[in-house]
Amino acid sequence: MDEVKELVNDIKNGNVKPIYFLMGEEPYYIDKISDFIESTILQEEERGFNQIILYGRDVTVEDIVSNAKRYPMMAEYQVVIVKEAQDLSRSIEKLATYAENPQPTTVLVINYKYKKIDKRKGLYKTLKKTGVVYESKKLYENQVADWIRRVLSPKKYAISPKAAQMLVEFLGTDLSKINNELEKLQIILPEGTQITPEHIEQNIGISKDYNNFELRKAIGERDTSKIFKIINYFAENPKDNPMVVTVSLLFNFFSQLLHFHGLNDKSPRSVASALKINPYFVNEYINAAHNFPMRKVSKVVAILREFDVKGKGVGSNAVPQGDLLKELMVRILN
Known part of the structure; x- marks a missing residue:
């Protein structure tokens, strides 16, 4: 986020680069930066002649270079934005030749979503010298x-x-x-x-009482009544509460609980730092640790692995997910 702010501030201050190569698994910031450039570099009256939007599935790298080498008409810059450029992954390295000597009056924006170019190859090394390479990483x-x-x-x-x-x-x-x-x-x-x-x-439309967050808390407290109220709600609303998500979140919770048991310093600040959780939730882990000793946590992790497979239909095609969840809760609590 700080890197995005710095990039945006540079553009606002007139420090405009000839190429912005935006890549990575998280498309949110790629779109934000691209949209900012699209709406900022040129005045509205300049965009008709000087702003071009291309799509990777419809063009070649040669087409992009041809458009980038044009001169602006009655404006300081022309802006060429290539969306869905990941469709050009097999030939994107050809852009290296243009990147070595880019048109100084063109701002070329490459939106390369869900992928990244090889940092060992020529294109990446050249872009780092003549333009901006921004990698948008998926958050944990x-x-x-x-x-x-x-x-x-x-x-x-x-x-x-x-x-x-x-x-x-x-x-x-x-x-x-x-x-x-x-x-x-x-x-x-x-x-x-x-x-x-x-x-x-x-x-x-997310229920504040019947969700995975509340289920996790109820399991940690061994609140059987609340657990099965939530599970029954999930069984009645399977599309909004897929079992694979529930099992995944519980697996993460019990894995963290295993980590908690291994900590020497169990003060709230230390726990929050070690487990990378908000301090608000530390007591939830402390309570769960009292109710689930380390040996039991290890067994629960193994049970969750088993039900992760079952929830994906392996060996349990005919069993409704609601019934599988009820069986899972019984196994966890016993």
């Missing part, structure tokens, strides 16, 4: 809640830890999806609001 799940807070803060919104965790568990690490939901909330809620689980439930 434990980093996304902090990203949500950082996105909301300058917009004068806050979010509770539980609400942020609900979004992560429901939407995963897809930053574009999460941002879309946050933008909807910002339209509905006034500035200065702290987004709560109730806001998430009312406006996005």
Whole structure:
């Protein structure tokens, strides 16, 4: 995020590079940077003649170079944006020749999503000298809640830890999806609001009481009644609560619990740092550790591996996922 801010500030300050090669697994920032360049470099009246949008599936590298070598008409720059450039992965190295001596009046933007070029080859080395290479890396799940807070803060919104965790568990690490939901909330809620689980439930449709976050907490507390209320809800709403997601999240939880048992320093600050979790959730791990000794945690991890396979249909095609989840809970609690 800091790298993106620096790149944007450079452009705002007139430090414009002839090539921006935007690559990586996370498309959110690739789109953000590309859209910023598209709306910033040229004045609106200059774009008709000087801004070109190309798509990787429709062009060759030679076509891109041909467009990039044109001169702007009545403007300081022309902007050439290549979207879905990953479709040119087999021939993208041909761009190295142009990158060695790029047209100084062209701003060429390459959106190379979900992939990255080989850093050992000529194109990458040349781009680092003459342009900007930005790699947009996928965030780990434990980093996304902090990203949500950082996105909301300058917009004068806050979010509770539980609400942020609900979004992560429901939407995963897809930053574009999460941002879309946050933008909807910002339209509905006034500035200065702290987004709560109730806001998430009312406006996005994620249940604040029947979700994987609450299931994990109930298991850690061995609250059998609450566990099976949540599991029954999941069984009635399987599309919104796929078993493969539940098993994956529980596997991560018990793996972290195994790590917790091995810590010498179990102070809240040390636990939060070691497990890479928000301090808000530390007590949840402390309580779960009392109810699940290390030997039991190891057994649960093995059980979750078994049910991960079953949940994907291996050896249990005829068994409803709701029944599998109930069996899983019984195995975990026994």
